[in-house]
Amino acid sequence: MPLKPIKPGSKVKLTDDGAVDDRAPRGEEAEQLVEPILTRLTELQVALYAESKQSLLVILQGRDASGKDGLTRKVFGPLNSQGCVVSNFKKPTQYELARDYLWRVHQAVPPHGTIGIFNRSHYEDVLVVRVHELVPKAVWSKRYAQINDFERMLSENGVTILKFFLHISREEQKERLLERLHDPLKNWKFEVGDLDERKRWDDYTEPYEDALEKCSTEWAPWYVVPSDRKSTRNLLVAQTVADALERMNPAFPKVNPEVMRIARKWERETTARHAIQE
Numbered sequence: 001m002p003l004k005p006i007k008p009g010s011k012v013k014l015t016d017d018g019a020v021d022d023r024a025p026r027g028e029e030a031e032q033l034v035e036p037i038l039t040r041l042t043e044l045q046v047a048l049y050a051e052s053k054q055s056l057l058v059i060l061q062g063r064d065a066s067g068k069d070g071l072t073r074k075v076f077g078p079l080n081s082q083g084c085v086v087s088n089f090k091k092p093t094q095y096e097l098a099r100d101y102l103w104r105v106h107q108a109v110p111p112h113g114t115i116g117i118f119n120r121s122h123y124e125d126v127l128v129v130r131v132h133e134l135v136p137k138a139v140w141s142k143r144y145a146q147i148n149d150f151e152r153m154l155s156e157n158g159v160t161i162l163k164f165f166l167h168i169s170r171e172e173q174k175e176r177l178l179e180r181l182h183d184p185l186k187n188w189k190f191e192v193g194d195l196d197e198r199k200r201w202d203d204y205t206e207p208y209e210d211a212l213e214k215c216s217t218e219w220a221p222w223y224v225v226p227s228d229r230k231s232t233r234n235l236l237v238a239q240t241v242a243d244a245l246e247r248m249n250p251a252f253p254k255v256n257p258e259v260m261r262i263a264r265k266w267e268r269e270t271t272a273r274h275a276i277q278e
Contacts, residue, residue: 003240005221012212012224014205016169021226030231037238038078044242045115047250049083052113054158054248058241059118061127061211062166063204064194065176067227068119071166074234075241076117085110089120101125101143102150112158122147123211130207131200144214155219160248163220164237165212166227170201 006012025033048056058076060068076084087108096104102122110116126143129135151161168176177198180190197204216222223240227233 002243003223003225003236005223006212006216008217010213010216012209014167014209014212014224016171018224019167019169019172019226019228021232024226024229024232025235026229026232030229030235034074034231034235034238037235037242038075041075041238041242041245042078042080044245044250045079045083047252048115048245048248049080049113050252051250054160054250055110055112056115056241056245056248057110057118057154057159057161058115059121059123059161059163060166061120061123061163061208062227063168063173063201064197065173065180066166066168067230067233068166070230071234071237072117072119075238076115079115083113084115084117086117086119089118089122089124102146106150109154109159122150123215126211127204127207131203144211147215148217148220151215151217151220160244161220162241162244163216163222164240165208165222165224166233167224168227172228173198 024030048054060071062068072086076086085108089105089108092101092104105118105122108116108118126140126147130137130140155161177190177194180186212222212224223237225233225236
């Protein structure tokens, strides 16, 4: 089942049941289905990079352990790193705090010809700051409209925007945090702060729902991705990204005829020299 964007203004309820979609492929079936899609993605990326007239911005949000890193590796790892940039937005520095909250984000917007992935994003400024009361409601409540305007401006300047909320259940998050704790290859990611944030599960639910409801627009839609099953998550996001790139329809630039004439002349001369030498 393909992902459907949240209709602008529609209500969103993030329940644990929504973290699994039994209609979607899973496991080995999903793994087999995703491979040709990834191949198609790499081909479309080459055209996007060569054309260099538009870009794609993919925004990933989700609770701790929802799989933002794993999804990035699986879906975007095979792409040419020359035309694919991943940006992480952690706690802002004092230098960044001295500017508007979108300043550091705008600098990371992918240039034309590039796919950019935001691992977390400007949406932290209507999530974390709201839950932890870092700024008053009078400030964060205005940011939904500001974000919509910002994203509209980007879309009108050649940036296609896709936003994915990786939705996991409370039980699945617990299992993944425990896996981090016991796996030597993953326990470096475990932080005490993750447990503190987990205690605020319910506190975060309403801000997440508000962000999805108020900021899913025609020019920058939100998608809720059932993410308890990693293989399903990867397949759904890969398919949505590939479909978006196909709609963008990047085209290879036309070759200068004079350049081709010179190249073909060089080819003939080189072939003739080799024939004489033989």
